[in-house]
Amino acid sequence: MRLDKFLCDMNKGTRSRVKKDIKAGLVTVNGMVITKPEYGVNEQTDTVCYKDVTCVYEKYVYYMLNKPAGVVSATEDKRERTVVDLLDREGRGDLFPVGRLDKDTEGLLLLTNDGELAHALLSPKKHVEKEYECHLAHALTAQQIERLEQGVDIGEKELTKPAKVCVLTDEAISQSAGKSGAADGSIITLTITEGKFHQVKRMLHAVDNEVLYLKRIRMGNLVLDERLEKGAYRRLEKWEITGLE
Numbered sequence: 001m002r003l004d005k006f007l008c009d010m011n012k013g014t015r016s017r018v019k020k021d022i023k024a025g026l027v028t029v030n031g032m033v034i035t036k037p038e039y040g041v042n043e044q045t046d047t048v049c050y051k052d053v054t055c056v057y058e059k060y061v062y063y064m065l066n067k068p069a070g071v072v073s074a075t076e077d078k079r080e081r082t083v084v085d086l087l088d089r090e091g092r093g094d095l096f097p098v099g100r101l102d103k104d105t106e107g108l109l110l111l112t113n114d115g116e117l118a119h120a121l122l123s124p125k126k127h128v129e130k131e132y133e134c135h136l137a138h139a140l141t142a143q144q145i146e147r148l149e150q151g152v153d154i155g156e157k158e159l160t161k162p163a164k165v166c167v168l169t170d171e172a173i174s175q176s177a178g179k180s181g182a183a184d185g186s187i188i189t190l191t192i193t194e195g196k197f198h199q200v201k202r203m204l205h206a207v208d209n210e211v212l213y214l215k216r217i218r219m220g221n222l223v224l225d226e227r228l229e230k231g232a233y234r235r236l237e238k239w240e241i242t243g244l245e
């Protein structure tokens with residue numbers, strides 16, 4: 001691997017930044033100053049130091065993104081801005097989103113280059129919980145909750161697996177919000193263990209309600225960091241990665 005790519009992959013800066021730093025003599029490989037950005041390093045065996053600090057190469061990287069509405073969950077797209085574009089990093093071109101959120105859905109999206117972990121998280125056999133905050137067009141009735149909790153017909157071969165519903169607004173809040181001109185629908189969290197296309201929207205539609213706003217707040221043990229602004233991202237902490245496995 002080229003020395004400049006190694007340093008970009010390790011988050012030391014953009015390709016042009018690390019090239020400048022290499023040429024300025026700020027990088028050593030096995031104790032020798034290397035000034036050629038294209039110098040080949042073995043990421044397993046060579047010791048690379050950048051500004052006197054040893055860089056241990058990480059094969060896999062994990063980012064939590066607070067996805068904003070208006071970007072697509074893909075690695076590339078001819079017309080639309082993608083979630084990978086939001087990571088605006090040069091060098092590491094192997095990141096992909098784990099699963100998809102609709103273009104208008106916000107919230108937690110994991111991006112990684114760890115295919116095995118992604119596969120495990122998305123496998124239908126693993127029943128990994130996905131929790132969504134949903135703003136609904138109408139107040140959710142007890143009967144609708146019961147149906148969602150039992151499983152509903154969204155036009156697939158089988159009913160959806162039982163979901164968990166938690167109503168965050170009660171009727172009184174809904175009504176006063178209605179009077180003040182805001183939407184009078186419930187705000188709920190819905191937790192599902194599947195990942196069918198538009199699943200949450202289709203489930204609420206199946207019980208004669210409608211999702212107006214959708215945000216994923218949790219996937220398995222990984223909880224959206226609410227300190228992340230929309231469109232912002234950060235690396236996962238070690239304990240968060242372990243919690244996903």
Ligand code: URA
Nearest residue numbers: 102105198199200201
């Ligand atoms: N369910 C949906 O309907 N949309 C999403 O983006 C995610 C789950």
